[in-house]
Amino acid sequence: MSDLSGRTTIVVGASRGLGHGIATAFAEAGAPVVAVSRTATVFPEPANGAGGIQAETADAGDPTVVADLIDRHQPQTVVLVAGATPHMRPLQQQTWETFSANWESDVRISFHWLREALLTPLRPGSRVVVFSSGAALAGSPLSGGYAGAKATQRFITAYAQDEADRAGLDISFTTVLPRITPLTGLGQAAARAYAARDNRSEEEYVQQLGPLLSPEQAGAAVIELVQADAATVAPGYLLTGAGLKKLG
Incomplete structure (x- = not known):
């Protein structure tokens, strides 16, 4: 598994933040990468390795799109990072539409990709990594249904692993829960909102977070998971700086 040059990797949600860092890291490690996002994104040529990035502009929550992408590219690694940016307001200032946004986006995307990975199925030895959030453990009172949606992503990833094991598919599913980081657009907005809620400066709030997670570190972490012996990969991981x- 140390050689990624022949393993096509699909990164869903690759246009920005952690997803962009993960797509770039896999390409630089030599993997052929399919970068899926709603918006057209230009990626630089990898500085190292023989990998490259093919951008696919598509709705990753459309089940027909999911089936088409898996059929055409036949990935051996799938990394799901896509999701909606939560509406940063306390509960009473949410509407049902803003509260449920991450259920309709993040959970929906995970459901369709996990389902298709099992139905197709992906090739034996394939890896699926689903990005949830540290909010699934700690809660997130300023982001509506975000924490619950992220917890559900973790649950259904575990369900997918159980179904793969029952069917003898030899596919590894795991969830990564990144801690809030102001080094992404989503994390920066969250840090600003929670700092204001705590009557602190944004700098003070960020300082107490500890080592900050960068998109580049997220990319290195996912490569570490994919290259590890499947028997040693845990169902879930917290990811920090x-x-x-x-x-x-």
Whole structure:
């Protein structure tokens, strides 16, 4: 698994933030990368390795799109990072539409990709990594249904692993829960909102977060997971600037 040059990797949500860092890292490690996003994105040529990035502008929550992308590219690695930016307001200032946005986006995308990975199925030895959030563990009172949606992503990824094991598919599914980081657009908006809620400056709030997670570090962490022996990969990991930590 150390050689990624022949393993097509689909990164869903690759236009920005952690997804962009992950797509770039896989290409630089030599993998052929299919970068899926709603908006057209230009990626630089990888500085190292033989990999390249093919951009696919598509709705990753459309089940027909999911089936088409898997059929055409036959990936051996799928990384799901896409999701909606939550409406940063307390509960009473949410509408049902803003509250449920991450259920209709993040959970929907995960459901369709996990389902298709099992139905197709992906080739034996394939890996699927689903990005949830540290909010699934700690909650997120300023982001409506975000924390619950992220917890559900973790649940259904575990369900997918159970179904793959029952069918003898030899596919590895795992969830990564990144901690809030102001080094992405989503994390920056969240840090600003929580700092204001706590009557602190944004700098003070960020300082207490500890080592900050960058998109480049996220890319290195996912490569580490994909290259590891499948038997050693845990069902879930917390991801911070200090690296991956197995969840019990």
